[in-house]
Amino acid sequence: MHRLLLSLHVSCECGYKKGENLTFAINITTRSGCGMYDVRWKDILPPELQNTSPLEGNIGNISVTKSKIVYVTATVVADECKNVTNKVDVYYQAPKETFSSMCDYMKTAELNFTLRAKTTNISIVKTPQYIELNDGDNATFTINVTNLGNETVYNVDVRDMLPELLINTTPTEISYNSIPPGESKIFEVNVTANSSCESQNLTNIAYAEWDDACLCNKDKPNATNTSSVYVIKKNVELNLTKTADKEVIKNGENVTFTINVTNPSLTCSAVYNLTDALPAELTTTNTTSWTNTIAPNTTQSYTITATANTTDCVNVTNIANLTYENNTGIVSKDANASVLITNMPELTITKTADKEVIKNGENVIFTVNITNPSLTCEAVYNLTDTLPAELITSNTTAWTNVTIAPNTTQSYTITAAAAANITDCLNVTNIANLTYENNTGIVNKDANVSVLITKTQSTI
CATH class of the missing domain: 2.60.40.740 (Immunoglobulin-like)
Structure with a gap:
């Protein structure tokens, strides 16, 4: 008794178009108590395919429980959407059950797969291609979807895949039942930048997919286009104030200055330099310069106690200077407080x-x-x-x-x-x-x- 297994495989069973290459694998396996002899095969390609390797051959004998694989390559020559069948016949000899003589046998295998025409081709273009946004800026992205093929496409889904720092204020998805050949659809998405504490380069992707009757569902065609977005970090504006606990002092008396640095940002910290330039008429042993980091929504305070050191009567101004960097560059701010030093004369x-x-x-x-x-x-x-x-x-x-x-x-x-x-x-x-x-x-x-x-x- 003898038995032969024959199978025909292709890398993908759907969606080949004109000009694409495909490879068929013909697997011949013996499942019997004796081998197969003079094994010959023939691949009968459908007319939509043109072979690029031999369509028939003799592989000789196959021992018991052994397999041999033959590969046939072909190119799609048809530009149409249809199901086609590739057929393989295998001829061989095997002994009769009595082993008294040899008999001729034939085995056939068929494989169905899909061809598709080069008709469903969608172009998606997104503008602007590049944009810079500050925190809170608004922008509109325009997505142009065009059917470049020669047949109507159906069930077109378009999505704007916004990065995290862009918040949509209008829908980011739209569906079209159909788009005829040569027709375009315009879809606009409005966004607001919600930047972080660091500037970032982002990619905004527009994506479209549609149904193609000639394709398996798993191979639904799609198209993408991108825009580059540079989202500038949140702008931090620090505030500086300065006060004195006295308006008038005499020579040898003390005055205490209080400097407040405030960060009104709710999310971003900042690094700053602070210096307090005392006038010559005031002396202090306190620190008068600092470099510090200020957390969001906080105020940092500094005090300087100074002593009047002059016999003159003079109105002196103590200036504190704050420097830090934000989106506009290096920012310098001053705050001052004045004190009148009085030294009553001898009339x-x-x-x-x-x-x-x-x-x-x-x-x-x-x-x-x-x-x-x-x-x-x-x-x-x-x-x-x-x-x-x-x-x-x-x-x-x-x-x-x-x-x-x-x-x-x-x-x-x-x-x-x-x-x-x-x-x-x-x-x-x-x-x-x-x-x-x-x-x-x-x-x-x-x-x-x-x-x-x-x-x-x-x-x-």
């Missing part, structure tokens, strides 16, 4: 009279000079002039909260008359009093001048 007072001797009823003019010798500091003072009872005036004799500028003198004059009823000769003293505040406290100074009043002689 001087002098007083003179234009006459040393007057008669009763005559006038004398007193001049009071207030001098501020400081080159930088102004002062505020009160001045009173107390006339003795023997002198009478209608002029002002008291001045309050008078401001005197640096390196200036202010003068006051009082015209007084000796009382007419004076019958004796008197030496009277006029006293001017100056009060002001300096670094030591309230200062009180007097200046005086004396005048001799002589009585008028009677005429005999």
